[in-house]
Amino acid sequence: MLLGIDMGTGSTKGVLVDTMGTVIASETIAHSMDLPRPGWAEVDADAVWWREVCAISAALVAKMPAHATLGAVCVSGVGPCLLLCDADLRPLRPAILYGIDTRAHVEIASLTEEFGEKDILDRAGTLLSSQAVGPKIEWVRRHEPQVFEAAAGWYGSNSYIAARLTGEYVMDHHTASQCDPLYATREFGWNRQWAERICGHLPLPRLVWPSEIVGQVTAAAAEQTGLPAGLPVAAGTVDAYSEAFSVGVRRPGDQMLMYGSTMFLVQVIDEYHSDPTLWTTAGVEPGSLALAAGTSTAGTLINWLQTLTGGAPFDELTAEALGVPPGSEGLLMLPYLAGERTPVFDPQARGVLAGLTLRHGRGHLFRAAYEGIAFGIRQILERFDDGHSGTRTVAVGGGLKSPVWAQAISDVTGRSQLVPEQAIGASYGDALLAGIGAGLVPADTDWARIAREIEPDPRNRAMYDELFATWAQLYPATREQMHRLAAADPG
Template sequence: MNKKYLLGIDVGTYESKGVLCDADGKILNIQTSPHLVKMPKPGWAEHDPMGDWWADFCSITKGLLKNTGINPRNIAAIGCSAISTALVPVDKNCNPLRNAILYGIDIRSVPQIKKLNSIIGEKRIKEICGNPLTVDSSGPKILWIKQNEPEIYEKAAHFTMTQGFLVARLTGEYILDKYSASGAGPMYNRGMGTWDDSLTAYITEKERLPRIVDSTEIVGFVTADAAKETGLAEGTPVVGGSTDASAEAVSVGVVESGDFMIMYGSTVYMIKVTNEPQQNSNVWNATYVFPELSSLVGGMATTGSLTRWVRDNFAKELVEKEQSCGSNAYTALFAEIENIDPGSDGVIVLPYFSGERLPINDPGAKGIIFGLNLTHTRGHIFKAVLEGVGYGIDQCLELFRKAGDPINQITAVGGGTKSLGWMQIISDITGCVQSIPETTVGAAYGDAIFAGLGAGLIKSRKDIKEWIKERYVTVPDVRKYEIYRGYKERYAQIYSSTKDIMHSY
């Protein structure tokens, strides 16, 4: 009997990743492919669906198969994920008609949000969809295309969202999982688990929207054309998949009510698994990837990408040294902050460099570096950026606490967890213990788990917990936690005092 394998592929903001593993969760090979975010105008953020997403997918699958020597016919199922609420209009042959409009770092749909709120009513939207409209919502993005690119809108046979584009290229089936659909306001009726006829009519025809599915449901099979492009076997089952954040949560065992994850990537994303929806919550509600569970979710707009901004603009010589000698620029920056006290000697950064999602839901917010004097150094700015993200996370956690049970321990994942110093700063600010798993392959591993559940090779989500081992725990320093209290208050005051100025230009 031939051994069976599972394939998972994720498209992130700056990188795509693929994982090939066996039915026991053992990882056989990992492949990555970088890509860039295109920002053609201020407030816009886009990817090239074919040049970034599909090209990455094809090169990764071929690389995985080549490196392992596995017969593609022995792959039992495939799972995909992608950055949440990314929107791609396609023609009848699944050819993209424009670049993908990305998640909440793209704020072009603010006028459409205001218009929909005024026509439909914010209360009605939240009652039906479970969430208010934000720049993450898919409906306003479609409406933006309809109003600003009518020729593209008219040609669009389908509006694909998140991983739906990849699944459509693989199988010819247009789908969206229930977790991702929770971000498709105001079109998605969360209580019914279907598109809402009355609200969808404000945006587009329901026939252009994908079929709603479960993340672990087999939704189609690899076509002959896709097999030629990817090296996969024709007829291989493909499951529904989900967004990168939910797939990453599953990859580290966040699968039961009460589990809480923070994903430290280009942005920060948080998921708390619950038994029931929290209708009066100020954070987003979403049916979880396991439909018998619910979740509270939310994200900040600019976090890891802000540390990259500091590195690239304030530490160019370190980047050049990294390129020539291999020394890590971030390691050098962290060395510069070792002797800087909590609070960065009065420097406070508001990380609103792409507006902000949670905790303030203000796409017009602006980034601020506050409190500089001539004694401050590059290190002060870098540490203040790390702390500013921590202050924002602390405000987000307070919203999660108000919506449900206390949060005492967090599973931390993503590229940011490579810096234990940053994780310690976050714990000192929030007062929360953070557990960092031994293996944090990321969302692609969660996609492989979705595939395993769909193919029946993984019997229960509880089995996933047994695969997770703890690598490191950050415990709050009580003394530093008390010091940070005052800085958290100042952080909040700076935003409230400058909000009107931010919106005046």
């Protein structure tokens, strides 16, 4: 048996899988993040991450089939995050989460000025943004110096769990490549001059690949988790990339499109390529590279609209949206209600409804929201195509339950989407990484099976091309006004 566990934004999920990819059992524990101040997003690493990994491990070990043995475990998690711990692995403050935590905007600007935008893009592959870990380390150093001085190591979500399980101080290459500007992506190693400048006395973790066995479960960890002492532990990685791995996104040109509270895109590439509007990272498999992008809203926008318009059941709202013709009868939405990440990277961006008339109803609003999200995905995919055209798109996530959303993305982008039979998530990819690392399955094992394909409707292409051209003009045309309104907002 193989055990995979993923610590997501809203829950921790674990699966027990055999070496053929059959899921034997699963467990989920819901949790929430803390939002103590505007722009802050945190989690208590011990109370949430570690305790939930312990609980899920114990529950799944108890469900092991008779005479079966556990061969390896791997844990992934949200990221890139920043957790500072003392020498006894006690967290010194809550973990600072990925790009949704925007506290380090001053540090982003100062480090960009110090190192140079062009040099950062060339060395790290990605410009500094709220997604970067380096500015967050700098923020702690400036604003919480007592925490920084007391720290003996810094961790991401999965590397913290690996340390708690094995005592090893490691970080996987992919997570490290999102710790800009500390990692030299082209060279697959620490960018030591900049890393030592920002990290100061903090040692740099040993770099490993996500499937690499980093150590064995210690006796102390075995007592808390129920896992057998001596069990091999694979490094793991950021959850979105483990999920991409789980659905067979592994060859150059393969893309994953994740439908969720936000949308996240990953594409495997065959040679180094950097773009100021994308994230260039190390991939999951040794020596691989990937491009990534993410929006700031998606499912959160639909949930907001549902609440705003009276909280009608989702099926009723879907039926209303399906009753509106593609194009929403001239209504366009810019879905920047929480700012935007790729490709504008503007936390002060705001939502826009354009073309609204008295004849537009609730169904129009929902279809326009789905189409606005789809236009944003087309904009991102066109940036991907500038460097490396995608050849195969695999779609995952809860948003696929909406026929309007999924079809709008295929129609707007002109791309087919492959939907896998098993869309369990990152924990399934973790189990596969554990099996590969422990040598229990071949390195090229792929458990993914495609169940269906969402094809674009060619009848809508010309109309969507025209609407996209108009939609793409909305942000640059209103940016100045957005920023004035954002500055006037006391929140």
